[in-house]
Amino acid sequence: KxxxxxxRLVVTHLADTIGLPVTGVVSGSELxxxxxxxxxxxxxxxxxxxxxxxxxxxxxxxSLQKLGHVVGYLGDGVNDAPSLHAADVGISVDQAVDVxxxxxxxxLLVHDLAVLQQGILLxxxxxxxxxxxxxxxxxxxxxxxFSMAGASLFLPFLPLLxxxxxxxxxxxxxxxxxxxxxxxxxxxxEKPRRWDIGHIQRFMLTFGFVSSAFDYLTFxxxxxxxxxxxxxxxxxxxIESVFTELLVMLVIRTRRSFFxxxxxxxxxxxxxxxxxxxLILIYLPFNKTLGLTALPLNIILPLLAIxxxxxxxxxxxxxxxxxxxxDRA
Numbered sequence: 001k002x003x004x005x006x007x008r009l010v011v012t013h014l015a016d017t018i019g020l021p022v023t024g025v026v027s028g029s030e031l032x033x034x035x036x037x038x039x040x041x042x043x044x045x046x047x048x049x050x051x052x053x054x055x056x057x058x059x060x061x062x063s064l065q066k067l068g069h070v071v072g073y074l075g076d077g078v079n080d081a082p083s084l085h086a087a088d089v090g091i092s093v094d095q096a097v098d099v100x101x102x103x104x105x106x107x108l109l110v111h112d113l114a115v116l117q118q119g120i121l122l123x124x125x126x127x128x129x130x131x132x133x134x135x136x137x138x139x140x141x142x143x144x145x146f147s148m149a150g151a152s153l154f155l156p157f158l159p160l161l162x163x164x165x166x167x168x169x170x171x172x173x174x175x176x177x178x179x180x181x182x183x184x185x186x187x188x189x190e191k192p193r194r195w196d197i198g199h200i201q202r203f204m205l206t207f208g209f210v211s212s213a214f215d216y217l218t219f220x221x222x223x224x225x226x227x228x229x230x231x232x233x234x235x236x237x238x239i240e241s242v243f244t245e246l247l248v249m250l251v252i253r254t255r256r257s258f259f260x261x262x263x264x265x266x267x268x269x270x271x272x273x274x275x276x277x278x279l280i281l282i283y284l285p286f287n288k289t290l291g292l293t294a295l296p297l298n299i300i301l302p303l304l305a306i307x308x309x310x311x312x313x314x315x316x317x318x319x320x321x322x323x324x325x326x327d328r329a
Contacts, residue, residue, distance in 0.1 A: 001043075001046075001047040001048070001049070002014065002015060002020070002047065002048050002049065003049040003052060003057050003060055003061075003073075003083070004049070004050055004051075004052070005028075005051060005052055005053065005079065006050065006051070007050065007051065008025060008027060008050045008051065010050075011025075011048055011050045012025065012048065012050075015047075015048055020047070021047075022047065022048055023045060023046060023047045024042070024045055024046030024047060024048065025046065025048040025049075025050060026042055026046045026048070026049050026050070027049075027050050027051045027052075028049075028050070028051040028052040028053055028056050029051065031049075031052065031056050031059070031060075036063070039059070039060075039063050040063050040066060040067060043060050043063045043064050043067070044064075044067055053079075054079040054080070054081075054082050054083065055082070057079075057080070057082065057083040058082045058083050058085075058086045061073060061083055061086045061087050062086055065086075065088070070088045070089075070192065071086075071087045071088050071089070072087060072088065072089040072090075072091060073086075073087035073089070073090055073091065074091040074092070074093075075090075075091075075092060075096075075100055075104075076092055076093050076095065076096035076097065076100050077096070077097060077100060078097055078099050078100065080092075080100050080103075081099045081100055081102075081103040082103075084100060084103035084104050084105075085103050089105050089106075090103055090104040090105045090106075091104055091105065091106060091107075091108065091116070092104035092106075092107050092108070093107065093108045093111075094107055094108065094109050121189055124184075124188070124189040124192065124193070125184045125189055126180075127193060128184045128188045128189065128193075129179050129180055129181075129182055129184065131193075131200075132179050132182065132252070132253045133176060133179045133180075134200060135200070135203055135204075135207070135252050135253075136176055136179070136245075136248065136249050136252065136253075137176065138200065138203070138204040138208075139203060139204050139206075139207035139208045139211060139248070139252070140172070140208075140211065140245050140248065141208075142204050142205070142208030143207070143208040143209070143210075143211030143212040143215065144165075144211075144212075144215075144241070146208060146209070146212040147159075147211075147212045147215035147216065147219075148160070150212070150216065151215075151216075151219055155219070155223065155233075157230045157233075158234075159219070159233070159234065159237055160234055160237060160238065160241075161234065161291045163290060163291060164234060164238050164290065164291055164292070167238075167290060168238060168241050168242055168245075171242055171274050171277070171278055172242060172245045172246065172249075172274070174270055174274055175246060175249060175267055175270040175271045175274055176249065178264065178266035178267045178270050179249075179253065179264075179267060181264050181266050181267070182253060182263070182264035182266075182267050183261075183262050183263065183264045185254055185255065185256060185261055187255075188255070199325065202321075202325075203252075203321070206317060206321050207248065207252060207314065207317065207321075210310075210313060210314060210317050211244065211245075211248065211310075213313075214240075214244060214306060214309070214310045214313070215237070215240070215241070217306055217309075218236065218237055218240045218303070218306055219237070221302050221306065222236045222237065222299070226298070226299060226302070228299065231291065231292070231293040232293060232295060232299060234291060234292065235282050235287075235292045235293050235294075235295055236295060236299055236303055238278075238282070238292060239278060239279065239282065239295070239300075239303055240303050240306060240307065242274070242275070242278045243275060243278070243303070243304075243307045244307055244310050246271050246274060246275050247307065247310065247311050247314070248310075248314055249267075249271065250263060250267075250271065251311065251314045251315055251318060252314070252318060253267075255318070255322050257315070258311070258315055282294055282295060
């Protein structure tokens, strides 16, 4: 949108020059006779506001914010200072008057609006990767908490020792840190997104319960089917916990199919390294110090099968979840 004190002809010519389709032109004199309710409709549909004074500029911005929009405003004059203050993001230029630069949130030092586009894309990429980390940590922690609490009801021993829990968290946190440099699907940066606590909560509960369901499946296979000893049980669940959290990190990092979204190199390499290291760890001489023990093949194979099933189940759950979220929106 263009909000300007200039003449109607000047502003419409500017819009035509930059290729901005005109959806409505409203003058300052028309705004004087417009109620607050009517203004909300006007600012949503019109995109050229001409011959407006500083107070009307601020009024337009506040109306857009009432409609739920995040407003950025670019100005360089004294008359733009109130609007720069009112906007969510005030932007000025290096050649602007001091009042405008002081009121702005940041000042452009180059004569190129492409800097704004690059900043927006970088911000949306950072936001997407931040959400990935939140998704992974909240769902994994909730699932582990639910599994530990349930296991204590029927197991005669702790399913994992405190040291093993810390080790699991340490190992899985290493790839999680690399999510910051992960690749982001193009559709996730096409439009702005908001921090939605309700969505995050639904995600945590959905994938946390899926994770916990496969933990209980592991408990049943190890304790009731294979009659594993305490050390074998803990080593088995340690392996399953690390493997499933590594895999779920790769699955829920994208709304696409797991195989159709390019993975950042750091995330992929760290996941492979931690996965292999975890498997090797239980066979090292100091494994007893960690409360772990070497696992025979008849234990490893069922654990790998459970992990593969978990991958498939998580992928299917992801499709259903995002389909329901789309319907909710």
